[in-house]
Each structure stands twice: as structure tokens, then as C-alpha cells.
Amino acid sequence: MTDRTTEYDFETLISVRDYELDVQGIVNNANYLHYLEHTRHEFCHEAGTSFRTMHARGIDPVLRHVSIEYLTPLTSGQQMRSCLRLRRKGPRFIFQQDIYRHPDGVPVVKAEVTVVCLENGALSRGDILAEAFEKYLR
Amino acid sequence: MTDRTTEYDFETLISVRDYELDVQGIVNNANYLHYLEHTRHEFCHEAGTSFRTMHARGIDPVLRHVSIEYLTPLTSGQQMRSCLRLRRKGPRFIFQQDIYRHPDGVPVVKAEVTVVCLENGALSRGDILAEAFEKYLR
Amino acid sequence: MTDRTTEYDFETLISVRDYELDVQGIVNNANYLHYLEHTRHEFCHEAGTSFRTMHARGIDPVLRHVSIEYLTPLTSGQQMRSCLRLRRKGPRFIFQQDIYRHPDGVPVVKAEVTVVCLENGALSRGDILAEAFEKYLR
Amino acid sequence: MTDRTTEYDFETLISVRDYELDVQGIVNNANYLHYLEHTRHEFCHEAGTSFRTMHARGIDPVLRHVSIEYLTPLTSGQQMRSCLRLRRKGPRFIFQQDIYRHPDGVPVVKAEVTVVCLENGALSRGDILAEAFEKYLR
Numbered sequence: 001m002t003d004r005t006t007e008y009d010f011e012t013l014i015s016v017r018d019y020e021l022d023v024q025g026i027v028n029n030a031n032y033l034h035y036l037e038h039t040r041h042e043f044c045h046e047a048g049t050s051f052r053t054m055h056a057r058g059i060d061p062v063l064r065h066v067s068i069e070y071l072t073p074l075t076s077g078q079q080m081r082s083c084l085r086l087r088r089k090g091p092r093f094i095f096q097q098d099i100y101r102h103p104d105g106v107p108v109v110k111a112e113v114t115v116v117c118l119e120n121g122a123l124s125r126g127d128i129l130a131e132a133f134e135k136y137l138r
Numbered sequence: 139m140t141d142r143t144t145e146y147d148f149e150t151l152i153s154v155r156d157y158e159l160d161v162q163g164i165v166n167n168a169n170y171l172h173y174l175e176h177t178r179h180e181f182c183h184e185a186g187t188s189f190r191t192m193h194a195r196g197i198d199p200v201l202r203h204v205s206i207e208y209l210t211p212l213t214s215g216q217q218m219r220s221c222l223r224l225r226r227k228g229p230r231f232i233f234q235q236d237i238y239r240h241p242d243g244v245p246v247v248k249a250e251v252t253v254v255c256l257e258n259g260a261l262s263r264g265d266i267l268a269e270a271f272e273k274y275l276r
Numbered sequence: 277m278t279d280r281t282t283e284y285d286f287e288t289l290i291s292v293r294d295y296e297l298d299v300q301g302i303v304n305n306a307n308y309l310h311y312l313e314h315t316r317h318e319f320c321h322e323a324g325t326s327f328r329t330m331h332a333r334g335i336d337p338v339l340r341h342v343s344i345e346y347l348t349p350l351t352s353g354q355q356m357r358s359c360l361r362l363r364r365k366g367p368r369f370i371f372q373q374d375i376y377r378h379p380d381g382v383p384v385v386k387a388e389v390t391v392v393c394l395e396n397g398a399l400s401r402g403d404i405l406a407e408a409f410e411k412y413l414r
Numbered sequence: 415m416t417d418r419t420t421e422y423d424f425e426t427l428i429s430v431r432d433y434e435l436d437v438q439g440i441v442n443n444a445n446y447l448h449y450l451e452h453t454r455h456e457f458c459h460e461a462g463t464s465f466r467t468m469h470a471r472g473i474d475p476v477l478r479h480v481s482i483e484y485l486t487p488l489t490s491g492q493q494m495r496s497c498l499r500l501r502r503k504g505p506r507f508i509f510q511q512d513i514y515r516h517p518d519g520v521p522v523v524k525a526e527v528t529v530v531c532l533e534n535g536a537l538s539r540g541d542i543l544a545e546a547f548e549k550y551l552r
Binding site for chain 2: 443444484
């Protein structure tokens with residue numbers, strides 16, 4: 001785990017809130033999409049941009065695809081380390097997003113989230129977004 | 139129950155969705171605020187208006203106060219009849235909102251929801267909203 | 277579309293509730309996982325079983341993987357037709373879940389949801405679940 | 415504000431997560447009930463108990479009434495200080511719960527949350543819960 005961690009572009013700690021548990025006593029599956037989205041927004045913030053700012057420039061990042069593998073459920077009172085790595089594939093921005101239980105590092109979910117950009121409503125090449133994320137894209 | 143029902147201005151049926159249950163196996167308390175909001179929006183729709191339309195006219199209805207009594211919890215597979223009665227008290231629009239388990243009519247929650255109107259950011263007398271709800275206000 | 281529809285094992289109508297919209301005015305991406313889960317539970321109900329019943333028999337269906345493609349966003353006041361087809365691949369139960377805007381049939385999301393069964397905590401071959409879904413598995 | 419703060423029994427910092435915003439760009443009203451619940455659970459944790467523990471002892475705290483006043487909406491990127499004061503009135507446990515925007519201290523919501531205890535399904539005098547919260551009850 002240690003090796004891979006150092007490769008992430010961003011990570012943040014998130015605490016489970018009890019209302020996120022479902023009747024089985026574990027975090028409901030949909031909440032992980034919330035955690036992933038929250039992490040992307042925090043990452044944007046660190047990168048010096050925001051969905052609001054992008055919207056003002058006429059760019060709307062749009063979620064196109066999510067693939068998420070559920071490995072270990074989180075439950076009441078637990079914390080997670082939500083990690084993110086960004087890469088670009090033409091017009092698509094691909095976020096590799098992995099969540100680990102904190103502090104023991106047990107993998108919780110592994111996800112790949114694909115975002116594209118609409119510029120004034122039409123699919124764009126994504127160059128403006130790429131600029132905002134310049135230092136993270138290799 | 140039957141008598142009171144005829145006094146409501148609006149009612150709608152809502153089904154519990156399993157993801158709304160919490161770890162105790164009953165609908166989480168916050169979801170009732172969702173049900174109440176959903177009912178008000180459906181009511182606005184029937185009244186021929188919407189929050190979007192009002193916003194476009196420069197009016198923003200704002201939630202000021204909610205008082206909610208929890209009587210009987212709802213659980214998986216159940217339906218509710220969500221009822222609403224509207225009255226005005228100066229600038230305040232007061233929604234009496236009662237939810238009954240369907241079809242047996244057991245009271246689930248009783249709530250009083252107070253909404254005021256902002257017109258271009260300032261508290262308004264509410265005359266434009268009163269006009270939209272004219273036929274419901276006595 | 278018409279051809280494929282006849283191949284689904286189950287379908288149900290779901291209405292967007294306004295509180296499911298996010299700041300962009302469209303249904304938040306995580307809510308589609310709620311819709312998909314709700315549809316699976318309704319399907320189980322029609323198949324004559326429930327997660328509660330299965331749990332009582334010592335079987336716990338567990339979500340293992342979700343792949344979801346976002347095609348067209350839903351917004352305020354819209355309805356969706358949520359469709360499901362089930363197949364088995366060894367111990368894995370794979371739900372093909374497609375959501376269409378109703379009534380115009382525009383595709384909204386296409387998802388593949390993989391569920392496995394734990395029996396008394398250990399991964400099972402899934403034979404008990406297969407029995408419950410017998411008439412849907414080909 | 416400073417004076418009153420020192421009177422609270424517990425306080426915790428909570429960050430707004432972007433998916434909690436609604437179409438108006440502010441935190442949806444139902445989410446404040448989530449924040450309040452989260453705060454009560456953290457408080458129980460600090461008091462050395464939990465809903466799980468209480469349940470195991472045959473006690474089920476049940477929400478009976480919430481009165482919530484909305485003063486200032488929270489929005490993207492903001493933090494709140496969620497404060498709680500507990501008192502007992504016979505069988506009822508009353509949580510005075512106030513949320514302030516952090517760090518400027520602007521009042522966000524003021525709420526009064528009433529909880530009673532069921533012991534093996536029947537309304538109890540609440541003595542076991544009172545014991546758990548002994549040092550906070552005056």
C-alpha cells in the first residue's frame with residue numbers, strides 16, 4: 001500500500017456519519033459516490049479552481065462513467081483516507097479514486113471516475129480544464 | 139381521521155424507499171423533511187406555480203421554521219399519505235403538514251412549516267406568493 | 277428500444293423528487309445508485325423474497341461492483357422507467373439495470389451491478405439466492 | 415455569542431460537503447437534521463455511550479419532537495460549529511442544539527430536539543439514560 005499511496009495527487013480524511021449507515025449497519029453504497037465527489041471537489045479547491053469558477057468560464061465538467069468496486073464496508077465511528085490520482089485521455093479526465101480505512105489502511109473501495117467537459121453545451125477537447133490541472137497531468 | 143382529511147388543501151401518496159431506512163430499520167428522521175418538501179413542491183405544481191417560476195419573478199420562498207412531531211415510524215415497504223393545509227399570517231405562509239401511514243391512516247408525523255418570501259433579497263409582504271395560492275388561502 | 281424492453285425481467289416507474297437535485301439543477305449522480313437499489317428491492321419483492329427474508333435464512337447479498345454510465349441527466353418533475361435483467365455467472369449475480377426517461381424513452385443511465393452472497397459470513401456459491409430467482413435465471 | 419458558548423455541554427466542527435447543496439446553491443433544509451443527529455451521536459460517544467450500547471442494554475432512545483429555526487443558510491466550502499446542551503424534563507431528554515457558521519460565529523440554526531426512551535418497547539422514565547448522561551444533567 002505504502003508505495004502506491006505516494007503516487008496519489010491528493011488525499012483527504014473523511015469521517016463516517018451515522019446517518020450514512022443503512023439497515024445493515026454499514027455505509028450505504030450510494031454514499032461512497034458522495035465521498036468520491038466530495039474528494040474531487042476538495043482536490044479542485046486545492047488545484048485553485050472550483051466547479052463554480054469553471055461554470056463561470058463556460059466550462060461544465062460532467063460525470064460520464066463510474067466504475068466502483070466495493071471491498072470492505074465502513075461502519076459507525078470509522079474514518080477513511082480518500083485518495084485521488086488524475087490522468088487525461090484526450091477529452092476524458094480519469095480520476096483513479098481509492099478509499100482506505102483509516103488508520104489501518106484496509107482498502108474500502110477502488111473507483112475509476114470519468115469526467116468530460118461541456119463548453120457552452122457541446123463536448124469540448126478539455127484544454128481549459130487541462131490547464132487548471134496542469135501540474136497534476138503527466 | 140376522515141373528517142380532518144377533507145379539510146386538507148392537497149395530498150399525495152409517497153412510498154418509502156429502502157435506502158431511507160437507518161440502522162434501526164426505520165425511516166431516518168431527516169427523510170421526513172424530504173417528504174414534507176416534496177409534498178410542498180407537488181402542491182405548488184398543482185397550484186400552477188413552482189419554485190423555479192417564482193425565482194424567475196424575483197421571489198424566493200425561504201424556509202424559516204419547522205416544528206415536527208414524530209408519532210409512528212415508517213419502515214420498509216410502507217406507503218404514506220402526505221397532507222397539507224396552507225394559511226397565511228401576514229408575511230408568513232404556514233403549511234400544516236400531516237403524514238399518515240397508508241392505507242390504515244395511523245398518524246406518522248405532524249408538522250408545521252413556516253415559509254417567508256424574499257423579493258430581490260429583502261423580506262417581502264408576500265403578496266405575490268399569496269396571489270399564486272389565492273384559491274387555497276381563506 | 278422497444279425490442280430490448282421486452283427482454284427485461286422487471287421494470288418500475290420512479291419520480292424525481294426535487295431534493296435529489298444538486299446545485300446544477302440536475303439529479304445528483306449518487307441518487308442513481310439509490311434508484312438502482314430501490315429497483316432491485318422492488319424486484320426482490322416481486323420475486324417473493326426480500327433482503328430481510330434472505331438475512332433470516334443466513335444469506336446476505338453483498339454489493340461487489342457497480343459500473344454506471346451517465347447518458348442524460350434527469351431534472352425536476354421528470355419520471356423514469358427503471359428496468360432490470362438478471363443473470364448469474366457462478367457465484368455472481370449480475371443485474372443489468374437501465375433507466376429511461378419516461379415517457380419519451382431517452383436513455384438516462386446504463387448500469388451493471390454485481391452482487392455476491394455471503395452465507396454465515398463466507399462467500400457462497402449462491403445456490404439459495406439462485407433458487408429464489410429461479411424463474412428469472414436462464 | 416461568547417458567553418453562551420461556554421454554557422454548551424459539547425461542540426464539534428462539521429464541514430459542508432458540496433452534495434448537500436440543493437438547486438438554490440445552499441445546504442438543503444433536511445441536512446441540518448443530519449448535522450444535529452451527527453452531533454448528538456458524537457456527544458454520546460464523548461459521554462462514553464452509543465446508541466448501539468444502549469440498544470444492547472434494552473434502551474432505545476427515540477426522537478419525539480424537533481423544532482428548528484433557520485437563520486442563515488450555509489453554502490459550499492463553509493464550516494459550522496455545532497453546539498449542544500442537554501437537560502431532562504421527567505422522561506424527556508431535551509437537546510438545545512445551535513449551529514454557528516465557523517469561524518465568524520453567525521447563527522445558522524437553533525433547534526430543540528426531544529428524545530424519550532423506550533425500554534423493551536414501552537416508554538420508560540429514562541433513568542438508565544440519565545445515568546449515562548449524569549455529569550451533563552443539572
